[in-house]
Amino acid sequence: MPQAVPTTSRATELFEQYQSDLHQRTDRLFAGLLGFQWIAGILFALWISPLAWSGTVSRTHVHVWAAIILGGIINLFPAALGILRPGRTSTRFTIGVAQMLMGALLIHLTGGRIETHFHVFGSLAFLAFYRDWRVLIPATIVVALDHLLRGLFWPQSVYGVFVASQWRWLEHAAWVVFEDVFLLMSCVRGLAEMRQTAERTAALEQEVRTRQQAENDERALASLTSAIGLALTRGTELRAMLQQCTEALVKHLDGGLSRIWTLNDAERMLELQASAGTHTQLDGPQAKVPVGVLSVGMIALERTPRLSPAEQIDPHLDDALWARREGMVAFAGYPLLVDSKLVGVMTIFSRREYSSSVQATMAAVADGVAVGIERKRAEAELKRRARDLEEAHEIQRTHALQLSALVDQLRVTQRHAEAATRAKSDFLASMSHELRTPLNAIILYSELLQEEAEDSGQQGSITDLQRIQSAGKHLLELINGILDLSKIEAGKMSLSIETFDIRTMIDELLDTAAPLVQKNNNRLNVHCEDTLGAMNSDLTKTRQILLNLLSNAGKFTRDGVITLDARHSTLAGRPCVEFAVTDTGVGMTEAQTEKIFEPFTQADVTTTRKYGGTGLGLALVSRFCQLLGGSVGVQSAPGEGARFVVRLPTAGHDSSVDTGAPARVA
């Protein structure tokens, strides 16, 4: 049931309307009645005493004139009021008085007949139609006064007798008052019922209105929810999405102005993103509101919704003035929270009060909008990240392209270098061929001439011829050495890997090496481990390495001892055989040992002339050791001899060191 309190004003309004209707209706009723009374009064007069006789002369009785004139005055004026001014209090009172005066006239016209007095009672009953007991007061007074005065001065007119008791008016008045009491009670009860009816009607109206309002609200809320849902799920930008939300709030909730701010976390600042209704611009004075300032800022700070009359929002601004002018009634502001994290504020000024269901819906909308903002931000963040990633990829791609270009360039450079090396190698190969051919003739001739000189006993020229032969052989060694080095450089030095017994290899080697070592009156010592066994490597190059080292030692040692040691060891974790050639010769400085394995870098340029040799022997040793996956090192000091240590893997020669298939050089 609706509350009585809010219906009172409407009930009073209805009650007054009922009363007014009743008064007007009754006024019109009396207008007719008064007119009828006038006619009836005239007819009474004509019927009872139409003529006044004075002898045979008759004339119209004075009563007839009284009925016409007095009755007219009494009846027609209030009747006119009843028609022209119905509902007025004065009309009512006038009619009440007129009705009593007409009663008095009728009593007089009927010669004070007691039956005619009932007109008074009837009139009072009719006046009670007004449900206004005050009307009875002047009427009753008029009756009482009439009876008192006429009873005193003209009893015949009122009681139909010439003499009457001076208290008879009291009896009549008492009867009238007696009736008045009941009529008064009737009036009061009637009014009470009328009031009750008014209240019931008002309550009914209120209920109907409430129900209609609820239905309207429900429809509006359904539309709002769907509009918000659509706005939140559409793939638009953040601002467009929020603008659609504010527009939906204004449209479906009778909103006058709806706005949404988002929180800029870094600056603790609310930034206006959407505004719909009376204001749509986003660059006004509230475009940026710090948290804690104004109602919007307070909602953000306190993180609680605010519902209040529109006029109480920021009254120190012009907002209150604006609210009054625009007819704004209510204000609702909601913090936009996602998992208790503030992302913004949503506000609505409205032209009507919001029901609890509307408030609940707005709270739900606020939640939805908050999630929407968070999602849009996450999407923007994702997009930004994706763009960064794309840029990073782009950079990476560019780098890869640059790298690829660089590699291409490098490949070209390498090809050029290889071509150059090949060209050099080809040149050297063909040079060596061109050098060997005449050298072949020189050596053959020098040997031929030696033989012939020996036959003919020309001892003198033999020495010269031997020198020619020796120089030729030296030249040949040089050519061979250069050719070997260039083959290694060109990657054309091929290996011939086989398994051979180390001890046997050393014994065979010594046949060739011994004369070279011992030529400067040196002694050769060989120390081999008993369990040397076999190794898997290139036999020729291994021999070449040891031969070059021994020959080298023999060259730089005079009247000394040269020792060859062979034993097992390890090299980079793999089994190897270690050959050490130690001499007691001239030795070298540290600077000399550093470049001893470079071609043509014997201790100094005069060394070759002094000690002989090609200057290529140790360079070849170093290159061969590399080819075989091994290493060579030297320890020496001036005057203290030198110790060369070679380590070669005994097994599983790394084929990657192999320099590739041999190619024919024309």
Place this chain on the structure above:
Amino acid sequence: MDRRSPATILVVEDHEASRDALSRRLERRGYRTVLAADGHEAVSKGRSASPDLILMDLGLPGIDGYEATRQLKGDPSTARIPIIVLSAHAMTNDRDMALAAGGDDFDTKPVRFQQLLEKIQTLIKSQGSSLNSQ
């Protein structure tokens, strides 16, 4: 073959001085020499002179030593003559190619004469014994 007569060696060499020096040294050791200065001559002299051994240089005008060796070894009338291929190139695959072409042995130039003589004697001896055994 007449075993009492000195063995004949065909010296194929385009370098005149080398040809001269080598042939004179061989003659000092009692061999008869026949000379050829290019590949075509080598093939025709190989057929006409019926040498006991051929010393074949590789780098020759006309047809080279490989081709000459192949032709001589492909001809039944000369196929039995042992050929020692000589090369001024020192690349190891020269040996393989020479042997593949049909050469019986290989040596490098400049010639180590004593070593070459040993090879010649060995090949002529085995050639003679193989003939006897036939």
